[in-house]
Amino acid sequence: MSVIFTPFLFQSAMQAITPILLASLAGVLCGRVGVFNLALEGQMLVGAFAAIVGSYFTHSALGGVAAAMAGAVAFSLVLAYGATVFRGDPVVIGIGMNLLASGLTAYLLRGTFGVSGAFSDPGIVGLGRIAIPPLIGVPVLGWAFGRQSALTWVAWALTALVSVVLFKTPVGLRLRGVGEEPDAAETLGVDIARYRVVTVLVAGALTGLAGAQLSLGAVSVFAEDMSAGRGWIAVVAVMLGRNNPLYVAAACVLFGFADALSINLQSQGLPNQLTDISPYLATLAALVISHRRRTRAPRPPAEVAAASASPAPVATGGSTLDADRGSRFRAD
Amino acid sequence: MNGRARWTATSPRLRPPPVLLAILFSTLVGGALVLVSGHNPLRAYAEIVEGSLSLDSLPDTLNWATPLVGMTLVAAIPLRGGMLNLGGDGQLVIGGLIGALLPLVLPGPGALVSIAALAAAAFGAGLYATLAAWGEARHGVPMLISSLLLSYPAVGVTSYLARFPFRDGATGLPQTAMVPTEARLHALSGALSAGSLLIAAIAVAAVFVDRRTVAGYELRMRGKNPRFAGYGGVRLERQAIGTMFASGAIAGLVGAIVVLGSQFRFIDGALLTPAYTWSGLMAALLVRGEPAGAILAGLFFAALQTGGFAMQRETSVPRVLTLVLQAIVILFLAMRQGVGRRSP
Numbered sequence: 001m002s003v004i005f006t007p008f009l010f011q012s013a014m015q016a017i018t019p020i021l022l023a024s025l026a027g028v029l030c031g032r033v034g035v036f037n038l039a040l041e042g043q044m045l046v047g048a049f050a051a052i053v054g055s056y057f058t059h060s061a062l063g064g065v066a067a068a069m070a071g072a073v074a075f076s077l078v079l080a081y082g083a084t085v086f087r088g089d090p091v092v093i094g095i096g097m098n099l100l101a102s103g104l105t106a107y108l109l110r111g112t113f114g115v116s117g118a119f120s121d122p123g124i125v126g127l128g129r130i131a132i133p134p135l136i137g138v139p140v141l142g143w144a145f146g147r148q149s150a151l152t153w154v155a156w157a158l159t160a161l162v163s164v165v166l167f168k169t170p171v172g173l174r175l176r177g178v179g180e181e182p183d184a185a186e187t188l189g190v191d192i193a194r195y196r197v198v199t200v201l202v203a204g205a206l207t208g209l210a211g212a213q214l215s216l217g218a219v220s221v222f223a224e225d226m227s228a229g230r231g232w233i234a235v236v237a238v239m240l241g242r243n244n245p246l247y248v249a250a251a252c253v254l255f256g257f258a259d260a261l262s263i264n265l266q267s268q269g270l271p272n273q274l275t276d277i278s279p280y281l282a283t284l285a286a287l288v289i290s291h292r293r294r295t296r297a298p299r300p301p302a303e304v305a306a307a308s309a310s311p312a313p314v315a316t317g318g319s320t321l322d323a324d325r326g327s328r329f330r331a332d
Numbered sequence: 333m334n335g336r337a338r339w340t341a342t343s344p345r346l347r348p349p350p351v352l353l354a355i356l357f358s359t360l361v362g363g364a365l366v367l368v369s370g371h372n373p374l375r376a377y378a379e380i381v382e383g384s385l386s387l388d389s390l391p392d393t394l395n396w397a398t399p400l401v402g403m404t405l406v407a408a409i410p411l412r413g414g415m416l417n418l419g420g421d422g423q424l425v426i427g428g429l430i431g432a433l434l435p436l437v438l439p440g441p442g443a444l445v446s447i448a449a450l451a452a453a454a455f456g457a458g459l460y461a462t463l464a465a466w467g468e469a470r471h472g473v474p475m476l477i478s479s480l481l482l483s484y485p486a487v488g489v490t491s492y493l494a495r496f497p498f499r500d501g502a503t504g505l506p507q508t509a510m511v512p513t514e515a516r517l518h519a520l521s522g523a524l525s526a527g528s529l530l531i532a533a534i535a536v537a538a539v540f541v542d543r544r545t546v547a548g549y550e551l552r553m554r555g556k557n558p559r560f561a562g563y564g565g566v567r568l569e570r571q572a573i574g575t576m577f578a579s580g581a582i583a584g585l586v587g588a589i590v591v592l593g594s595q596f597r598f599i600d601g602a603l604l605t606p607a608y609t610w611s612g613l614m615a616a617l618l619v620r621g622e623p624a625g626a627i628l629a630g631l632f633f634a635a636l637q638t639g640g641f642a643m644q645r646e647t648s649v650p651r652v653l654t655l656v657l658q659a660i661v662i663l664f665l666a667m668r669q670g671v672g673r674r675s676p
Contacts, residue, residue, distance in 0.1 A: 078663060082663065082666065088663075088667040088669065089666055089669075091416070091476070092662065092665075093666050093667070095418075095613065095614075096614075096617075096666060097663065099610055099655060100656060100660065100663065103652050103655030103656040103658075106650070106652040106655075107369075107652050111368075111370075111650070116650070235477065236477055236481070239477070271492055273488050273489070273495060274489070274492050277484055277489070280481050280485055284478065287467075287473045287477065287478065288473055291472040
């Protein structure tokens with residue numbers, strides 16, 4: 001066991017968690033106002049690309065992060081207006097945005113830097129790691145947080161912040177109202193459309209941070225489709241955590257360790273084609289276990305048929321919407 | 333909100349078809365993108381048309397359309413019932429690997445071997461696709477997510493198998509050994525191969541099932557209202573599993589057709605780089621899963637992508653532009669359809 005649970009494992013797990021956690025928080029915010037966000041993957045990718053562009057042209061990591069947030073927010077306008085004012089299906093919009101992000105970043109990569117595949121350059125300033133010497137030696141916590149980029153700290157601070165805002169402030173109450181009881185919120189004078197648009201854009205900024213961590217965090221490079229399914233894992237984390245930032249963070253920790261474990265197994269000689277799939281297997285297993293527990297409550301047989309098409313009607317709050325949205329997509 | 337819905341619902345005949353508007357819109361946005369990157373958009377578009385629809389390039393377009401239309405059906409069939417199969421990539425590589433390996437071990441006459449390989453590929457990929465439907469029916473795991481997540485292990489494991497246990501010793505590249513000549517699918521004339529005919533037959537069958545059979549009617553009913561379909565006696569779980577099996581089986585078949593018809597071996601990554609799955613999904617979304625429309629949309633995207641190669645060759649505009657164009661069409665349509673939808 002001591003071969004597996006090394007300081008390096010905790011460090012690489014924490015590093016893997018950061019982008020997924022930031023994207024998941026964005027998903028939580030969107031889910032809370034009733035906008036199912038499937039576009040996390042694409043938003044992260046746009047953020048990752050914008051981060052490289054920003055860092056390359058301003059020669060500062062901060063410029064890269066700012067560009068990532070700006071780029072991802074601009075890209076999020078599609079979801080913010082498409083799924084609210086234009087009332088498009090968020091599932092279709094999410095899929096469309098993911099493909100648009102994949103195509104657009106690949107196109108702009110060739111247009112801006114004249115390369116395809118991947119781009120790295122000494123001119124790109126990465127985020128760098130903040131080493132905290134007294135912390136590094138501390139088992140577990142120190143291993144995890146001793147040497148991380150600033151965005152890791154930001155991600156965990158934001159987890160706390162989003163929790164507090166959602167559950168302890170009037171704004172949070174209105175946000176949740178917009179998602180859970182839009183009619184009641186509207187009666188109370190809350191401008192639903194505005195809340196949704198602004199929230200989706202704020203969430204977009206978080207996905208920008210996630211993207212910046214991807215491209216500027218460990219190594220300063222942008223590769224086509226470098227989000228590589230992390231956005232989808234974030235979508236699952238949001239589902240598993242039922243839109244609660246703390247539960248969602250717990251799910252992200254699980255996936256982060258699965259990811260770090262795969263790197264660990266790889267260094268012990270297993271081919272990476274096999275080890276790479278471990279985060280996805282962990283995700284699938286977590287989904288099955290969590291949904292099984294939720295749907296175990298006995299139901300009259302007539303309803304079982306209906307429930308198979310739209311599972312988890314027993315779930316509470318915002319996650320009902322997510323599960324409904326996730327499983328069924330209106331064909332007309 | 334209601335005002336907007338009423339406004340668009342008043343004169344449906346005066347509205348231009350949304351698909352055409354979407355294509356026009358994406359052409360304009362894409363043109364602006366080409367212009368910004370310092371190229372001539374008109375020349376780029378002319379090359380796309382020339383490179384896909386001229387007599388010389390039509391065979392290429394049809395060749396590209398074979399897997400793409402196949403993957404369009406893979407997405408369209410579940411979509412017709414309101415379900416999404418995002419795991420096409422995984423099902424595709426499973427079919428491809430089975431199609432590449434079986435002929436290496438099966439004895440017998442070539443034609444029989446290739447038929448057996450195609451059938452096994454379809455069956456294996458179909459079974460894998462039903463995992464997602466089964467997970468939703470039994471455990472309530474949303475198929476949208478599980479089908480996609482199941483894709484990654486399939487891609488990883490097939491990649492491992494092609495790189496290690498079944499690697500072709502002769503070349504040392506990450507690919508399996510060549511399929512014996514007798515077991516390959518023959519080119520009938522020019523671009524028309526037995527594989528293209530098979531996909532065409534499946535396309536016709538899909539339209540027929542959709543329009544003329546009880547199963548097709550029940551699936552459409554589910555797409556409109558699953559609860560109503562359930563009350564009307566449709567066994568929803570069984571239907572979901574059957575639909576996903578059909579969808580996955582076609583994906584597996586497409587994989588085996590590409591392997592036996594043009595690459596003659598399973599090359600790691602070769603089935604995935606053209607992104608047939610995602611283009612097919614977009615084509616199916618374009619018409620919300622209606623099979624005849626989806627086939628047309630698949631052909632349209634195949635022409636667009638084939639033309640993209642010519643455009644990249646002649647004008648150095650990256651052909652990934654065609655992916656951008658497709659995505660914009662889908663986004664535009666999703667929003668327009670939302671505008672016309674009555675509020676619940």
